[in-house]
Amino acid sequence: MLKNLKLALxxxxxxxxxxxxxxxxxxxxxxxxEKQLRKIGQFTLIPLLVILAGLAVxxxxxxxxxxxxxxxxxxxxxxxxxxxxLHQFSVREGNKEKAYVATGEDxxxxxxxxxxxxxxxxxxxxxxxxxVQSARAxxxxxxxxxxxxxxxxxxxxxxxxxxxxxxxxxxxxxxAAELPAGDNPQRAAYLGELAGLEKWVELQEAEIxxxxxxxxxxxxxxxxxxxxxxxxxxAAAEREQYLKKMAExxxxxxxxxxxxxxxxxxxxxxxxxxxxxxxxxxxxxxxVISAEERLAKTEESTYAKPATLYFQIQRxxxxxxxxxxxxxxxxxxxxxxxxxxxxxxxxxxxxIALFKPVSPIVWLPIALIVASALIPDPDxxxxxxxMWELPLIGQYKINPAFLASAVTVAxxxxxxxxxxxxLGVASVDKDHLNVAKVLRxxxxxxxxxxxxxxxxxxxxxxxxxxxGVGWMVLIAAELLSSSEGIGKFVWDQFNNGASDSxxxxxxxxxxxxxxxxxxxxxxxxxxxxxxxxxxxAAV
Amino acid sequence: MxxxxxxxxxxxxxxxxxxxxxxxxxxxxxxxxxxxxxIGFSGSGKSTLVSLLAGLEQPDAxxxxxxxxxxxxxxxxxxxxxxxxxxxxxxxxxxxxEIAVKQVFPEMKKPQRREYIQQYIDMVTLTNxxxxxxxxxxxxxRQRLSLARTLAMKPEVLILDEPLSALDALTRAxxxxxxxxxxxxDKRTVVMxxxxxxxxxxxxxxxxxxxxxxxxxxxxxFPVTLDRPRDRTTLNFNPDFKxxxxxxxxxxxxxxxxxxxxxxxxxxxxxxxxxxxxxxxx
Numbered sequence: 001m002l003k004n005l006k007l008a009l010x011x012x013x014x015x016x017x018x019x020x021x022x023x024x025x026x027x028x029x030x031x032x033x034e035k036q037l038r039k040i041g042q043f044t045l046i047p048l049l050v051i052l053a054g055l056a057v058x059x060x061x062x063x064x065x066x067x068x069x070x071x072x073x074x075x076x077x078x079x080x081x082x083x084x085x086l087h088q089f090s091v092r093e094g095n096k097e098k099a100y101v102a103t104g105e106d107x108x109x110x111x112x113x114x115x116x117x118x119x120x121x122x123x124x125x126x127x128x129x130x131x132v133q134s135a136r137a138x139x140x141x142x143x144x145x146x147x148x149x150x151x152x153x154x155x156x157x158x159x160x161x162x163x164x165x166x167x168x169x170x171x172x173x174x175x176a177a178e179l180p181a182g183d184n185p186q187r188a189a190y191l192g193e194l195a196g197l198e199k200w201v202e203l204q205e206a207e208i209x210x211x212x213x214x215x216x217x218x219x220x221x222x223x224x225x226x227x228x229x230x231x232x233x234x235a236a237a238e239r240e241q242y243l244k245k246m247a248e249x250x251x252x253x254x255x256x257x258x259x260x261x262x263x264x265x266x267x268x269x270x271x272x273x274x275x276x277x278x279x280x281x282x283x284x285x286x287x288v289i290s291a292e293e294r295l296a297k298t299e300e301s302t303y304a305k306p307a308t309l310y311f312q313i314q315r316x317x318x319x320x321x322x323x324x325x326x327x328x329x330x331x332x333x334x335x336x337x338x339x340x341x342x343x344x345x346x347x348x349x350x351x352i353a354l355f356k357p358v359s360p361i362v363w364l365p366i367a368l369i370v371a372s373a374l375i376p377d378p379d380x381x382x383x384x385x386x387m388w389e390l391p392l393i394g395q396y397k398i399n400p401a402f403l404a405s406a407v408t409v410a411x412x413x414x415x416x417x418x419x420x421x422x423l424g425v426a427s428v429d430k431d432h433l434n435v436a437k438v439l440r441x442x443x444x445x446x447x448x449x450x451x452x453x454x455x456x457x458x459x460x461x462x463x464x465x466x467x468g469v470g471w472m473v474l475i476a477a478e479l480l481s482s483s484e485g486i487g488k489f490v491w492d493q494f495n496n497g498a499s500d501s502x503x504x505x506x507x508x509x510x511x512x513x514x515x516x517x518x519x520x521x522x523x524x525x526x527x528x529x530x531x532x533x534x535x536x537a538a539v
Numbered sequence: 540m541x542x543x544x545x546x547x548x549x550x551x552x553x554x555x556x557x558x559x560x561x562x563x564x565x566x567x568x569x570x571x572x573x574x575x576x577x578i579g580f581s582g583s584g585k586s587t588l589v590s591l592l593a594g595l596e597q598p599d600a601x602x603x604x605x606x607x608x609x610x611x612x613x614x615x616x617x618x619x620x621x622x623x624x625x626x627x628x629x630x631x632x633x634x635x636x637e638i639a640v641k642q643v644f645p646e647m648k649k650p651q652r653r654e655y656i657q658q659y660i661d662m663v664t665l666t667n668x669x670x671x672x673x674x675x676x677x678x679x680x681r682q683r684l685s686l687a688r689t690l691a692m693k694p695e696v697l698i699l700d701e702p703l704s705a706l707d708a709l710t711r712a713x714x715x716x717x718x719x720x721x722x723x724x725d726k727r728t729v730v731m732x733x734x735x736x737x738x739x740x741x742x743x744x745x746x747x748x749x750x751x752x753x754x755x756x757x758x759x760x761f762p763v764t765l766d767r768p769r770d771r772t773t774l775n776f777n778p779d780f781k782x783x784x785x786x787x788x789x790x791x792x793x794x795x796x797x798x799x800x801x802x803x804x805x806x807x808x809x810x811x812x813x814x815x816x817x818x819x820x821x
Contacts, residue, residue, distance in 0.1 A: 431625040434595055438613045439642045439692075449638060453629045532628040533674030 002029075017524050020044055074503035079510075082503035090308030092242050099249040100303035103256045111250040118243040125240050128233040135229040142223075147215050154211050161204040168197050255301060262295035307484050313511065315396045316485035320474045320519075322402075323409025324467050331414035331466070332421050332459065336447070339425020339455070356415045360408050360473040364480050367407040371400035401483035408477040413470035420462025424455025456530040464523035471516050486512060542571040542728055543592070543696055545757075547601035550587055561587045564601070565757050567747060569696075574722060574729045576739035577757075578787070579749030585732045586622065588749070589700040592730060593619040605696070615643045618694025622701045624685045626673040632660065633669040636688050643692045656691065662721065663687040679710035683717070690721065697722075699731040703738065712771065715742060723767070736787050740780060741769055746787055750794050761787055 009025045023039035026032070059075040066073040074082070102110055172194060179187055251257065269291045273284035305311075338345040378384040378399045387398045396402075428451050436446045478487025490508050493501040545567040551560035561584040569575050579585050590596040591603055594613040603610040605617065613619075626635050636656045640647065647655065660666060663683035673681055682702060689697065702718070703711045719742055722729060733739050739746045746761040765779055774780050 431621055431623060432627060434613075434619075434621065435625050435627065437595060438593065438615065438617075438619055439639055440612075440614055441642060445642070450627070453627070456629075530629075532672065 015525055015528050016521060017528070018521075020047075068502075074506050078500075078503045079506045082500050083507045083510075085500065086309045086504060086507060090310050093305050093308050096242075096245060096249050097303040097305050099246055099254065101255050102250060107250055107254060107256060111247065114243055114246045114250060118240070118247060121236065121240050121243060125233075125236045128229070128236040132226070132229040132233050135223070135226045139223040139226050143218055143221070146218055150211050150215050150218075154208055154215075157204065157208050157211075161201070161208075165197070165201055172197065249303065255298065258298050258301075259295065262291065262298045266291040266295055309486075309489060309511075312485050312489050313515070315402075315483075316474060316478065316487070317515065318393060318396055319402055319406050319478070319483065319485060320409055320467070320470050323406035323474065324413060324463075324470050326406060327410035327414035327466060327470070328417055328463060330410070331417035331462075335418040335421025335459070335462075336425050336452070338418070338422035340447075340451070345422060345426075352415065352418065355411070358411075360412045360476055361480070363408045363411045364404060364477050367404040367411070368401065368481050371404040371407070375400045375403070397484075399483070401481040405474060405477040405481050405483045405485070405487075408481075409470040409474050412473040413466040416465035416469060417459065417462035420458045420465070421455065424458030424462075425451055427458075428454045453530075457527065457532070460523065460527040460530055464520065464527055467519050467523055468516065471512075471519055475512060541568040541604075542573075542606060543569040543730070544604045545588075545591070545601070546604060548591060548598040548603060549600040550584075550591060550596065550598050562591075562598075567757050569728060569730060571728055572726045574731070574742060574744045576731045576733055576743035576746050577749055578733055578736060578739050578746055578791070580791070581734060583749045585734075585749060586700060589619065589698055589730075589732055592696075592698050593617050595619075615639070615692040616695045617698060618689040618692045618696070619698040620685050620689045620700065620702050622704065624673070624681045626681060626684060626688075628673050631670045631672055632665055632676070632684055635673070635684060636660065636691050639688050639692050659687040659691045662690070663717065677710075679706055679714060682706060682710075682714060686714075686718070686721075694727070696728045696730065699729065701732050701734065704734065711738075716771075718742065719768070736784055736791070739763075740765075740784055740787070741771060741774065746783075748787065748791055748794065759790075761790075 006025060006029050010022060013019065013021050013025065020043040023036040023043070027036040027040070055076045059077065063073045063075040099107075099110065099114075172190075175190065175193075179190060266288070269284065269287045273281065273288050276284040334348065338348055375381045375384055384399060388394050432450050432454055433446075436450045441449065474485070475487040475490070477483070478485040479491045480487075482488055482491070486508055490505055493504045493508075545565050548562060548565045549560065550562045551558045553559045565588070567575075567577075577585060577588060587596070591598055592610075594603070594610045594617065597611070610617070627638070630638065633656060636659055637652070640652055640656055644652070644655075657669075660669060663686055665680060665683060665687065668676065668680065673684070676684065682705070686702070699718070703714055706714065715738060731739070731742065736746075740763060743763055746763060747757050748759075748761075749757055761783060763783060765774070765777065765783075
């Protein structure tokens with residue numbers, strides 16, 4: 001039993017190409033502990049050390065070196081806290097969404113909790129405000145202490161310079177009266193003296209400027225204590241705001257309260273209608289209808305949640321798979337035809353050669369124009385309406401920008417699959433084809449029983465490359481098309497320019513990398529599942 | 540009338556300007572239920588002969604006939620067992636046989652088919668390996684699977700293309716016995732290509748040597764008159780067996796000599812050059 005588990009684990013590790021886990025399994029079963037420990041050191045500890053070293057280089061060396069208008073390149077710590085705040089934002093938005101639709105006991109209990117928290121946060125916010133004030137005061141004090149001697153020196157330099165300049169000028173003016181007429185050495189010497197004076201003034205001013213620059217630098221310095229206090233203040237203020245909004249969502253703005261309100265209005269309108277007489281009855285009836293309509297809308301309403309990063313990640317993944325499936329649906333049949341018929345391959349080669357190198361940046365605007373022309377108004381078009389009603393993917397609101405991004409992904413990623421499929425189909429083992437001949441398999445049997453199974457490893461190798469390319473293309477496509485997703489998140493942060501935008505963009509770097517890695521692993525598993533002994537495509 | 544017949548068959552490869560003729564004017568007549576071994580040196584065109592018999596390739600001249608009809612395409616009635624197994628590596632043992640059975644006996648019902656396939660798996664003693672992939676089998680097991688797949692098609696002629704050449708001596712002996720056992724149980728016409736005189740003498744009714752290529756042809760045949768069943772342990776002391784083996788071997792060696800003497804040796808006249816001694820110049 002335990003041995004079977006071990007074999008299953010080792011097989012799973014091999015299938016997913018996560019070889020570094022193997023020594024742990026073997027160690028757990030007490031198999032050659034020394035050898036396993038050495039392997040753990042080699043394939044786990046050393047990579048971990050390298051990662052830590054990388055983080056250290058980033059935080060200590062690179063970050064302080066790169067200074068921009070938006071601040072330093074964020075250090076690992078800053079990026080981690082940005083990731084935390086992104087997570088917090090989505091958790092809070094999720095809560096607001098749930099709060100809006102909460103009903104009955106749940107709602108009142110939750111509301112009581114939120115109000116208690118809101119009360120507790122009051123002093124916290126005040127304390128944070130005070131902390132900022134005192135930190136600012138401290139900063140001002142320490143800065144003015146450092147600036148004072150410099151300023152004194154500047155004032156002194158200015159005074160002495162002015163006094164000396166005035167004295168020298170007076171002397172020169174007096175000297176001018178005594179100069180003999182005509183071109184003579186005395187006059188030349190006089191010119192020299194005047195130039196010397198101006199040079200001296202310039203030097204003095206440069207000296208003063210230098211000190212003033214230092215003063216400015218000190219004034220501009222960002223004080224760590226102030227920054228920390230400000231961050232705490234922002235966090236407290238955000239929390240307070242969130243709690244206030246929650247209290248509203250759970251209180252008078254909750255759906256339940258609004259439905260009750262609508263119901264009351266409807267009842268009122270009905271009562272008026274029943275008692276109205278003559279022409280007034282018509283108007284009263286209309287009010288009943290409109291109150292009914294409003295109530296129905298309120299009953300179905302949900303919280304208008306802004307796009308959180310998690311939503312954007314999910315939408316990006318949906319988009320990349322849409323594009324990937326569109327691309328594969330085109331690439332595999334064409335690839336198979338290319339592999340089967342050299343004539344077809346010859347006919348397709350010019351197209352493949354011509355379109356393969358085209359950049360996503362070119363495809364996207366074209367795709368966007370076409371998609372927008374086909375679906376001018378997503379709120380009314382049958383296709384988007386139908387997709388919005390679908391379970392699971394309906395919530396992602398597929399729109400022309402999404403479709404254009406998906407098509408761009410498809411157009412850029414299908415080539416690897418197409419070429420690999422053609423190669424796989426064309427290079428089926430001759431012996432296997434002979435088997436098909438001896439058995440007199442028909443075209444379709446031969447295709448599905450011999451040719452396709454034999455070329456699947458290469459097809460999947462192509463699909464794996466395609467998905468990787470597609471993921472890279474997608475981020476650029478979303479950025480350009482403003483399709484809600486990771487690419488758009490980066491673009492929004494770039495345009496936003498808040499103090500933590502830079503760090504949030506760095507968070508995306510790691511998210512994109514991690515998802516790309518995950519997609520690749522998934523494809524590796526598929527590729528291994530369809531591979532057989534002697535198949536060309538090794539992982 | 541002959542059951543399977545090669546009539547003045549020639550086959551070559553390459554463009555007409557410098558065509559390489561592998562077989563020239565090959566004549567062979569095989570009777571029903573006869574076990575014929577075609578023996579030849581490597582490169583003498585044995586595999587081409589197999590392809591022609593199976594119908595995978597068409598002769599340039601002459602005809603391949605089966606029961607008087609010209610063979611124009613491959614088919615399951617001439618079951619061929621390929622030299623390198625030709626198993627489909629993504630299918631299990633069972634599925635490899637199933638694909639053939641489904642195609643040859645489409646009318647067979649599912650339970651009946653399962654029984655039929657199992658019968659062949661048992662016949663080549665692959666029982667309990669039904670769901671293994673070819674990659675998980677040893678060389679001998681693969682060869683047996685290949686044999687089972689071929690036999691399951693119930694071919695009228697069994698064409699074995701060096702079926703045992705890739706195996707070690709022990710496995711080879713076991714499989715030789717197995718093939719003979721199956722053949723004796725269920726008499727069928729067999730053409731076996733081999734490069735082993737002992738193997739041919741042990742198994743066949745008739746040994747036909749193929750002259751060394753290029754332009755190979757079938758020479759005189761050696762009938763094997765040894766009684767069946769033949770026991771490999773005592774066979775080595777049987778004077779008839781020794782005589783036959785000697786006769787075939789000598790004939791083959793002579794053929795080789797002949798081929799060597801026939802081969803035109805091209806000699807190139809080399810220019811009379813001597814390296815210059817640069818140390819003495821200047």
